[in-house]
Amino acid sequence: MASEVGCEELLARLGEVVPIVKAIKRDLPFTGPRAGIGLLFALRRCGQLRMGQLAEWSEVDQSVISRHVAELEERGWVERVPNPHDGRSWHVRLAPEGERVTDETIAYVRRMFASTLDDWTDEEVAELSGLLGRLRTSFHAHRARAEHLPRTAQTVKGH
Amino acid sequence: MASEVGCEELLARLGEVVPIVKAIKRDLPFTGPRAGIGLLFALRRCGQLRMGQLAEWSEVDQSVISRHVAELEERGWVERVPNPHDGRSWHVRLAPEGERVTDETIAYVRRMFASTLDDWTDEEVAELSGLLGRLRTSFHAHRARAEHLPRTAQTVKGH
DNA sequence: TATTGTTATACTCTATAACTATA
DNA sequence: TATAGTTATAGAGTATAACAATA
Numbered sequence A, B: 001m002a003s004e005v006g007c008e009e010l011l012a013r014l015g016e017v018v019p020i021v022k023a024i025k026r027d028l029p030f031t032g033p034r035a036g037i038g039l040l041f042a043l044r045r046c047g048q049l050r051m052g053q054l055a056e057w058s059e060v061d062q063s064v065i066s067r068h069v070a071e072l073e074e075r076g077w078v079e080r081v082p083n084p085h086d087g088r089s090w091h092v093r094l095a096p097e098g099e100r101v102t103d104e105t106i107a108y109v110r111r112m113f114a115s116t117l118d119d120w121t122d123e124e125v126a127e128l129s130g131l132l133g134r135l136r137t138s139f140h141a142h143r144a145r146a147e148h149l150p151r152t153a154q155t156v157k158g159h
Numbered sequence C: 001t002a003t004t005g006t007t008a009t010a011c012t013c014t015a016t017a018a019c020t021a022t023a
Numbered sequence D: 001t002a003t004a005g006t007t008a009t010a011g012a013g014t015a016t017a018a019c020a021a022t023a
Helices: A004-026 A034-046 A051-058 A062-074 A096-116 A122-147 B004-026 B034-046 B051-058 B062-074 B096-116 B122-147
Strands: A048-050 A078-082 A090-094 B048-050 B078-082 B090-094
Touching: A004 A034, A004 A096, A004 B004, A004 B034, A004 B096, A004 B122, A034 A048, A034 A051, A034 A062, A034 A078, A034 A090, A034 A096, A034 B004, A048 A051, A051 A062, A051 A090, A062 A078, A090 A096, A096 B004, A096 B122, A122 B004, A122 B096, A122 B122, B004 B034, B004 B096, B034 B048, B034 B051, B034 B062, B034 B078, B034 B090, B034 B096, B048 B051, B051 B062, B051 B090, B062 B078, B090 B096
Parallel strands: none
Antiparallel strands: A048 A090, A078 A090, B048 B090, B078 B090
16 A cells, blocks of 8 residues: 555645646637537547446536537537437437547647657656556546445544 | 657546546545635645746636635635735745644545555555656646747647 | 736536436 | 436636736
8 A cells, every 4th residue: 555645745746737737728729618628539539428428537417518518519529329228328429520620639739748748758658648547547446445335434524 | 759649648648637636626525615725735835825826836817816815815724925025926825724724634635545546556656756747847848948939839720 | 017916707617406208 | 216318507616807006
């Protein structure tokens, strides 16, 4: 188990990632709503996802996803197809125009980011990607564990 | 220079950090405004900061910081002292009560995070912290470089 | 004239709760 | 009865612009 001091340091570094990602998104040549970018990227990676999966992935309420997807649909960037196995749910996927916009945006951000990391080796980049991937796994595993424990075990006393 | 493929992968991983940090913040035993947590943490690490520095650090407009600091001040968690070298600016620092709240919150999140990373070694945690620290440095260096270039060099043509 | 910070205002993003429809 | 998703509403969080005070 990692020491608490090390964890505190890592938490501080993770907190600094948020404004970095925010700045990257802000400077994107992208005309749509900022909150939609992440959804487009996720759909590009995963092919198609249900509303609920998108909500889970972005740690946001389903109602929020519902509105964002509706907006992206109006722009013609995503399409919703009914799930043949479950009449309640929908599959969301990129429409051709959304694919174009997403590819263009990713091409831009790739170039920008590569020039940002001009003194990094490919190995270092891969190392960081790998550790972040593992972090995500650990985080979700921990949440799944906590889900199955009695409420008091994860609640803080006092105040 | 890192390859664009590697950069795209890293960008995806960085994007996934945002919901993780968000979930951690959400589950905090903390009664104040969520947006204030980051400021308290930053002040704890840095001792004291000016309004503008807080804005820069969190990639947010000064006006936003102004309101958040005012709110934290009302709660008695931070205090603003005039900068003796510059009558326009203020130094913001943790008030005793804010120090208590922040320490308590950090103690909680440290415990939680250590148990999340129960199968990580200290070396791995330090490795990830180090790479994220370097990422932050590279990012700000790149922005500083871009600042001094003609506008067209960083703008995307077309659409 | 430029910079630091504040205030007013509007816009974006989000959560909560009540609802419909299907499982 | 539980789950997937929608809609209405209110509340955070944020940016923009106009402003005051100091450099």
